[in-house]
Amino acid sequence: xxxxxxxxxxxxxxxxxxxxxxxxxxxxxxxxxxxxxxxxxxxxxxxxxxxxxxxxxxxxxxxxxxxxxxxxxxxxxxxxxxxxxxxxxxxxxxxxxxxxxxxxxxxxxxxxxxxxxxxxxxxxxxxxxxxxxxxxxxxxxxxxxxxxxxxxxxxxxxxxxxxxxxxxxxxxxxxxxxxxxxxxxxxxxxxxxxxxxxxxxxxxxxxxxxxxxxxxxxxxxxxxxxxxxxxxxxxxxxxxxxxxxxxxxxxxxxxxxxxxxxxxxxxxxxxxxxxxxxxxxxxxxxxxxxxxxxxxxxxxxxxxxxxxxxxxxxxxxxxxxxxxxxxxxxxxxxxxxxxxxxxxxxxxxxxxxxxxxxxxxxxxxxxxxxxxxxxxxxxxxxxxxxxxxxxxxxxxxxxxxxxxxxxxxxxxxxxx
Amino acid sequence: xxxxxxxxxxxxxxxxxxxxxxxxxxxxxxxxxxxxxxxxxxxxxxxxxxxxxxxxxxxxxxxxxxxxxxxxxxxxxxxxxxxxxxxxxxxxxxxxxxxxxxxxxxxxxxxxxxxxxxxxxxxxxxxxxxxxxxxxxxxxxxxxxxxxxxxxxxxxxxxxxxxxxxxxxxxxxxxxxxxxxxxxxxxxxxxxxxxxxxxxxxxxxxxxxxxxxxxxxxxxxxxxxxxxxxxxxxxxxxxxxxxxxxxxxxxxxxxxxxxxxxxxxxxxxxxxxxxxxxxxxxxxxxxx
Numbered sequence: 001x002x003x004x005x006x007x008x009x010x011x012x013x014x015x016x017x018x019x020x021x022x023x024x025x026x027x028x029x030x031x032x033x034x035x036x037x038x039x040x041x042x043x044x045x046x047x048x049x050x051x052x053x054x055x056x057x058x059x060x061x062x063x064x065x066x067x068x069x070x071x072x073x074x075x076x077x078x079x080x081x082x083x084x085x086x087x088x089x090x091x092x093x094x095x096x097x098x099x100x101x102x103x104x105x106x107x108x109x110x111x112x113x114x115x116x117x118x119x120x121x122x123x124x125x126x127x128x129x130x131x132x133x134x135x136x137x138x139x140x141x142x143x144x145x146x147x148x149x150x151x152x153x154x155x156x157x158x159x160x161x162x163x164x165x166x167x168x169x170x171x172x173x174x175x176x177x178x179x180x181x182x183x184x185x186x187x188x189x190x191x192x193x194x195x196x197x198x199x200x201x202x203x204x205x206x207x208x209x210x211x212x213x214x215x216x217x218x219x220x221x222x223x224x225x226x227x228x229x230x231x232x233x234x235x236x237x238x239x240x241x242x243x244x245x246x247x248x249x250x251x252x253x254x255x256x257x258x259x260x261x262x263x264x265x266x267x268x269x270x271x272x273x274x275x276x277x278x279x280x281x282x283x284x285x286x287x288x289x290x291x292x293x294x295x296x297x298x299x300x301x302x303x304x305x306x307x308x309x310x311x312x313x314x315x316x317x318x319x320x321x322x323x324x325x326x327x328x329x330x331x332x333x334x335x336x337x338x339x340x341x342x343x344x345x346x347x348x349x350x351x352x353x354x355x356x357x358x359x360x361x362x363x364x365x366x367x368x369x370x371x372x373x374x375x376x377x378x379x380x381x382x383x384x385x386x387x388x389x390x391x392x393x394x395x396x397x398x399x400x401x402x403x404x405x406x407x408x409x410x411x412x413x414x415x416x
Numbered sequence: 417x418x419x420x421x422x423x424x425x426x427x428x429x430x431x432x433x434x435x436x437x438x439x440x441x442x443x444x445x446x447x448x449x450x451x452x453x454x455x456x457x458x459x460x461x462x463x464x465x466x467x468x469x470x471x472x473x474x475x476x477x478x479x480x481x482x483x484x485x486x487x488x489x490x491x492x493x494x495x496x497x498x499x500x501x502x503x504x505x506x507x508x509x510x511x512x513x514x515x516x517x518x519x520x521x522x523x524x525x526x527x528x529x530x531x532x533x534x535x536x537x538x539x540x541x542x543x544x545x546x547x548x549x550x551x552x553x554x555x556x557x558x559x560x561x562x563x564x565x566x567x568x569x570x571x572x573x574x575x576x577x578x579x580x581x582x583x584x585x586x587x588x589x590x591x592x593x594x595x596x597x598x599x600x601x602x603x604x605x606x607x608x609x610x611x612x613x614x615x616x617x618x619x620x621x622x623x624x625x626x627x628x629x630x631x632x633x634x635x636x637x638x639x640x641x642x643x644x645x646x647x648x649x650x651x652x653x654x655x656x657x658x659x660x661x662x663x664x665x666x667x668x669x670x671x672x673x674x675x676x677x678x679x680x681x682x683x684x685x686x687x688x689x690x691x692x693x694x695x696x697x698x699x700x701x702x703x704x
Contacts, residue, residue: 244559
């Protein structure tokens, strides 16, 4: 009897210590709940099954909330174990010494070589990128067919000709929603201006940022402004209507309601559009090229996981990062988030039924990258604003705009 | 010297005020002299942020926008509120019902109201333009939020729509304080309704006017919500207000020092305007 009691207490003590040894991994993320569940519950369950000593505590908050809450926790020395970051946060927090260098982890070798420079700053690696999202042009296939246009126009000449055809049939070709931040004209402009050929050089952003090339001498940037003039002349979009349309609400419903035939937007809208079945038949395409013949897609370097330098459970955090960078796990997330994989030979979540032309263009390396955190904040703000201002007044001298961008860049370089 | 012991009762409140009001303001002022990204170390740069504010055309435009927005809202919200109050005062049978109706917009969340109006202002299929078409006034159709020359008026109009009920309620309270004998005497002397409004109502409503103008001025000069939701300050900075610029400096640009400097400028801006306005209105009250 005495022995039984002893055994019982020993077992109890052992189980208690085993329970106490279970690590609670706090993960702060703007995906995983709310409107962006993105298959997180499935993946968390699988991770916990594979790592029975770790319990995941998902701390879901909007990206905007992370701007305030995470720095406060950095300063207090009690950050979450893992945080979701994007390039902007990597630049900001990594640049201020708040993120751990995870360059020695095995996931790095699984990321596509082209994307590795985006994982950190200088020689340090700060995050494991989960996906590459992108931007392109959504097309209402029925409206294009109604106008008699058989193939999506990829060169500027074909694009403007298509706009004229649509206008003649009473169809509004496109809207470039610029309200609430001027986002759509900016991405359209960048797709034109960052592409220096059908297979754009991928180091142009870096060259602009280091001052190796400047805006006022760059022919592709000048071509982008000229293309905007051509688009306006061909009535591809109405500048004022575009400036009064919000890209995140009114712009989407305007396209879904069939009021316009084309809308430049992010790939993340594929799922909601398919769910709504509005428009009934749509497809996603690259942006037209300013001077080339191949359409250009735009990569958006997506979010991923980083470990704060003061994280408590670093080993568990590294296991979490490793788990997400295996194709069988990552593809579950990408399917729900309709993103492109960041892994070599990984599986993307983009439905080829609507994005075949987009994928073909991206796979053919006809792409540029959206400069999140790649250009100085002051310059980005002015670029966004100047593009909208040019759209509203296309007669202005764009050389002055390009010169101003160079001046801002010079000022920033001097500060650095 | 003997200190009145009752003054000791002020100490807790005074302490709270110093800790939660004075100290943050002082700290904010100190922050405004730095370049700080919200994490890491702040770098002392003296008055550089202030120099940039007063030299950069963008910031000067923000100050101008804020002033224009304030003037539009204060004038129209109170002007329309006063007219509504005068009409309602003469209609006692429906006064309470209409007063409540006028207050309904202010019961909405600012965010929801902003989004609703964004849809109403939409250039393609937006409610306002469609109504104009239905009324045969196609020529009055506008791109309400996309035209730099009218965008700030469009946003300010929503502010007026939302808070005109408040002004009306305060003016109606002022009307309640006007003796009916004064109005009756004027009527017996053959004073017209319009003359009575200008020469009796307006002077006797002086305290209500002071309260309304002061509250509206403070409220609009720090306005942030409607420009944030409806335009994010665009197009081309046409609707960027001080409050919104401060928000963007912190949450988008991570420029805490510059945001603090602009906040100090805003405090000074609001303080000077309300001080001048209040002194004038109080002096006017005393004269009356």
